[in-house]
Amino acid sequence: LKQIEEQEDRIANAIHEMSKPLARYRDDKDLDAYLRAQEREGDPMLNYIRNKQAESHNVIDLTVGSSKPMYNGSYMPNRFGIRPGYRWDGVDRSNGYEKRWFE
Template structure:
């Protein structure tokens, strides 16, 4: 079997011995499992030597920076970087410069959630203003309003009763 014990009809003595051997084997391998649980993964190259990933990433970054610094040797008419750079340049006396500035400012501004621009809405229990999540329409049957009115009325009556009771003191 896969577990290392015999299959079929086995006597109690043989079974006990096999169980003891299995326990002994598990105990001897337990410390290895603990060690491997907290160890870091080792990456190796084709020849079997350890790879230093941090060093490799640093080299790749330096190589990419050097390549970006070098740039292309020749510029062509359909070069997108050149085209973008020329489009972004501001020229003196450009009649569309003001329009482009406003459009860029509008694009760069963070997208805002739509805000409610209307009369003050009725308060709701969460104090949420109408906007993109709620249109401000009260669709309740009035139960909450009545309940809060009753609670406020009860509190006012209790306060009046208390003041009346301590008035003579």
């Protein structure tokens, strides 16, 4: 069953490729997408792109089942929504900007 589906996909892709003109130019969207999808050895952004693709395909809730320790007490909200680190002692040492932000 899976092999039949893959064969049908390959046939559909081949028919789609045959319908395109032989000479492909700069404004060809299919060619651009094909070239952008290729991974090149030595690309400095390759790991970043792979991580972004993995994140976009697998949305992981980091708050559930996280192996990192979390701060459990109450804390002042901040404009970025970042929780304090687990070693935070609960003392607000800011200059009050975040408090004024939420007023």
